[in-house]
Amino acid sequence: MDLFHFQEEAPGSVFWHAKGWTLFQALENYIRRRQQDAGFVEVNSPQMMDREMWVTTGHIPTYSDMMFLTAKREGDERVYAIKPMNCPGHVQIFKNGLKSYRDLPLKIAEFGKVHRFEPSGALHGLLRVRAFTQDDAHIFITESQIAEETLKVNNQILSIYSDFGFTDVRIKFSDRPDKRIGDDAVWDKAEAALMAALQASGRPWTLNKGEGAFYGPKLEYVLRDAIGREWQCGTVQVDLNLPGRLGAFYIDENSNKVTPVMLHRAMFGSMERFTGILIEHYAGHLPLWLSPLQAVVATITLDADDYAREVIAAARQLGLRVEGDLRNEKINYKVREHSLAKVPALLVVGKKEAAERLVSIRRLGQEKQEVMPLDEALAALADEAVPPDVRRAKAA
Ligand SMILES: [Zn+2]
Incomplete structure (x- = not known):
């Protein structure tokens, strides 16, 4: 880690x-x-x-x-x-x-x-x-x-x-x-x-x-x-x-x-x-608010690079700790590497996601991927990243 x-x-x-x-x-x-x-x-x-x-x-x-x-x-x-x-x-x-x-x-x-x-x-x-x-x-x-x-x-x-x-x-x-x-x-x-x-x-x-x-x-x-x-x-x-x-x-x-x-x-x-x-x-699976790296934006193809950079910037704007993986590697290789590093969320973007402003989210320890509109996906992650005491104070 x-x-x-x-x-x-x-x-x-x-x-x-x-x-x-x-x-x-x-x-x-x-x-x-x-x-x-x-x-x-x-x-x-x-x-x-x-x-x-x-x-x-x-x-x-x-x-x-x-x-x-x-x-x-x-x-x-x-x-x-x-x-x-x-x-x-x-x-x-x-x-x-x-x-x-x-x-x-x-x-x-x-x-x-x-x-x-x-x-x-x-x-x-x-x-x-x-x-x-x-x-x-x-x-x-x-x-x-x-x-x-x-x-x-x-x-x-x-x-x-x-x-x-x-x-x-x-x-x-x-x-x-x-x-x-x-x-x-x-x-x-x-x-x-x-x-x-x-x-x-x-x-x-x-x-x-x-x-x-x-x-x-x-x-x-x-x-x-x-x-x-x-x-x-x-x-x-x-x-x-x-x-x-x-x-x-x-x-x-x-x-x-x-x-x-x-x-x-x-x-x-x-x-x-x-x-x-x-x-x-937590066996390394830290809750999102504690994870030092909360999400990685990983590209499937080179022509999704610009969109990936946009996703990273939007996520950081919401206070999320995010990095990009824009290497010219197979997506399965990237997924395995970030799973081993216990990154809680992987935002996978390719040509289709870029064209339709979507992200494909893959959560640590889960096989399935969920395709969501970008804004919705980031808002959900940002909400999950709120520390428990801050959440209580907001609710009160
Ligand atoms: Zn003392």
């Missing part, structure tokens, strides 16, 4: 090709629209920060095996860490400027590229990489908002999965691990709030004992795909530790400084991994 490749010099890092990156961006834009609807603002934070920041957060003692660090160099004695998480950066954005209880909930999102030193034996295509992009967000709230905001995140995560045909979703509740920061009293509070949200959601769940993050308990979402395989994707984590460690506060109704609670939230989890799961789930 010419989506991506890996090579030895960059273990666990994806070289996205143009088509793969188009798919990646379609997914990113989908999440961007969904989280804007839910009141998130999008930010961008530094790729590297001083190692000392990660000592303060507690990452260095508990998580340093997973981190990439720079070497000291002359003129700058500091060691920098390439971020394995976006959380500390988002807390810095929260801290910049005085915050009031009226600013909460404050929802900060980032398509954050993170690096983690996964052992090379664990690397597995797009499904386990070292460099990946989280559809990450941090929600700064008061203690009394934990249950309500967790439930909102939970509902949006489930709605997003159903847009990709994942309706069989299990939720795992992971409580305190042995290796952790923070007092037990704080953990008690965080776990109780998460449990309340979980029960209010009405979904079946299981306890994942001791599997929480080192800074707080979490909910994890496990999808079952078309052929019954399970994939863990999104998470929501309550964090009563990190904002305090990094000195974040807001001013409450009584003018007191209060440490906010932070929810960590990812819906796809890793964009790279979710892309891999989708390719498996």
